[in-house]
Amino acid sequence: MAAAALCWALRAARQVLPSPCPRQVRSYYVDWRMLRDVKRRKMAYEHADERLRINAIRKNSILPKELQEVADKEIAALPRDSCPTRIRNRCVLTSRPRGVKRRWRLSRIVFRHFADHAQMSGVQRSMW
Amino acid sequence: TSSVLSKDKDTSAASKESTPEGAAKRQEERAGTPKQHLLDIIGNMKVEVSYRKKLQQLKASESKKQAMNELEGLDSEGSVPQGITEDTQRGKPLNPELVKAASAVASSLPHNKKQTVSDLLAQLRRHEETTDKQKKGGTVNIRNVISEMTVKRQSPAQRGARISGRISLQLDEDGRRTRPARSSAQSVLRNTKYRFSFLVYRSLKVGKRLNIFTKASTEPEHALKTVSSPTIWDLEFAKEVAAVTAQPPRNGFEEMIQWTKEGILWEFPIDNEVGMEDDAEFHEHIFLEKHLEGFPKEGPIRHFMELVICGLSKNPYLSVKQKVEHIEWFQKYFEEKKELLQEI
Numbered sequence: 343m344a345a346a347a348l349c350w351a352l353r354a355a356r357q358v359l360p361s362p363c364p365r366q367v368r369s370y371y372v373d374w375r376m377l378r379d380v381k382r383r384k385m386a387y388e389h390a391d392e393r394l395r396i397n398a399i400r401k402n403s404i405l406p407k408e409l410q411e412v413a414d415k416e417i418a419a420l421p422r423d424s425c426p427t428r429i430r431n432r433c434v435l436t437s438r439p440r441g442v443k444r445r446w447r448l449s450r451i452v453f454r455h456f457a458d459h460a461q462m463s464g465v466q467r468s469m470w
Numbered sequence: 471t472s473s474v475l476s477k478d479k480d481t482s483a484a485s486k487e488s489t490p491e492g493a494a495k496r497q498e499e500r501a502g503t504p505k506q507h508l509l510d511i512i513g514n515m516k517v518e519v520s521y522r523k524k525l526q527q528l529k530a531s532e533s534k535k536q537a538m539n540e541l542e543g544l545d546s547e548g549s550v551p552q553g554i555t556e557d558t559q560r561g562k563p564l565n566p567e568l569v570k571a572a573s574a575v576a577s578s579l580p581h582n583k584k585q586t587v588s589d590l591l592a593q594l595r596r597h598e599e600t601t602d603k604q605k606k607g608g609t610v611n612i613r614n615v616i617s618e619m620t621v622k623r624q625s626p627a628q629r630g631a632r633i634s635g636r637i638s639l640q641l642d643e644d645g646r647r648t649r650p651a652r653s654s655a656q657s658v659l660r661n662t663k664y665r666f667s668f669l670v671y672r673s674l675k676v677g678k679r680l681n682i683f684t685k686a687s688t689e690p691e692h693a694l695k696t697v698s699s700p701t702i703w704d705l706e707f708a709k710e711v712a713a714v715t716a717q718p719p720r721n722g723f724e725e726m727i728q729w730t731k732e733g734i735l736w737e738f739p740i741d742n743e744v745g746m747e748d749d750a751e752f753h754e755h756i757f758l759e760k761h762l763e764g765f766p767k768e769g770p771i772r773h774f775m776e777l778v779i780c781g782l783s784k785n786p787y788l789s790v791k792q793k794v795e796h797i798e799w800f801q802k803y804f805e806e807k808k809e810l811l812q813e814i
Contacts, residue, residue: 391796391799395796395799395800395803398778399774399803402774404770404773404774404777405770405771405774406770406811406814408810408813408814409807409810409811409814412807412810
């Protein structure tokens with residue numbers, strides 16, 4: 343009886359507040375550039391559908407050109423950070439903009455560091 | 471001699487208990503060893519338990535008669551009811567008439583009066599309790615239970631088959647077991663299974679209710695207990711308990727279980743459609759022309775929209791809802807641009 347009431351209360355608690363997870367949560371980004379990149383990614387996600395549709399109107403040979411010019415102006419009027427081309431794939435740990443491998447989202451230096459300490463699964467020093 | 475006399479009285483008592491009216495008949499029928507007399511008495515005492523409800527309604531004279539019979543029954547088994555003396559301590563008051571009758575009977579008999587009175591009263595009390603229980607419907611009537619059971623009789627053919635199945639482990643020339651022995655055993659097993667199932671089907675819903683099991687009704691209690699909103703103290707308590715009981719994982723398996731619960735690890739075997747609850751049929755994905763009703767039937771816009779629909783029908787990644795939203799956005803967009811389109 344008491345156990346059932348407890349379980350029910352626990353379920354309610356989970357819905358209201360997130361369960362406390364014991365592992366580390368990243369509360370700070372490495373630097374401001376990384377933060378701006380995060381903001382750009384969010385904006386791009388929000389406006390992705392609109393951009394796709396307006397671009398579909400623009401890159402068209404069927405619709406009249408006046409309509410396409412109007413669409414050009416519309417897409418230019420969208421916020422600048424909503425453009426996906428402004429996103430830069432930075433290193434996740436060091437925020438290095440260059441030398442980042444896409445598969446691991448890490449810069450080459452960090453990747454090498456972890457691989458040498460055998461902390462990258464399936465990665466081995468190559469020799470042939 | 472006295473014991474023989476008492477046994478004769480018992481037979482009369484037995485006859486009186488079963489049929490209060492016709493007494494003398496059965497006395498002649500029950501001829502045999504004293505052991506049989508005893509067994510008859512026990513059986514009749516059981517009968518008395520089941521028919522107590524009817525007897526309860528009789529007048530005081532009949533109840534006196536029963537008291538006489540019970541006493542005589544007790545006399546034959548003088549050594550048995552020693553344990554009953556404890557029952558006299560129970561506080562339930564008996565019918566004063568019965569008590570008077572008991573004392574009168576005890577005075578009439580030559581044995582120890584007090585002992586007989588106490589024994590008699592104890593017996594009466596027990597019978598009263600059993601009748602009360604029966605009124606409530608608590609005691610199990612063994613007769614009802616046994617009446618439904620039937621003795622399963624094996625056909626001689628089956629029995630022969632079984633024995634033959636056991637014995638006939640004939641060996642081939644090579645030394646391997648023969649097939650027919652096994653198959654016969656299996657067929658016998660199948661037959662018995664069929665017979666068992668037949669019995670079950672026949673006897674499950676047929677017959678009187680035995681009232682052996684009580685219905686465990688716990689659902690209404692739970693339904694009534696829901697509170698509208700949990701208090702903060704309840705939440706805190708629940709969190710505390712969860713934090714205390716959540717022990718760190720002892721091994722890799724428990725760690726993986728914990729991760730799966732949290733959602734970090736996928737569930738194996740991997741289900742590709744986790745989180746995707748698209749209940750729409752394929753025709754709703756492909757045949758999207760019905761959404762094109764808001765557009766003009768001719769012109770470049772229609773051509774454009776048909777291309778859009780062609781592309782959407784080939785898209786497996788969007789849900790039907792998303793596709794419909796896509797088309798509706800275009801509809802809205804072109805309606806806004808209608809003035810512009812009119813100029814062209």
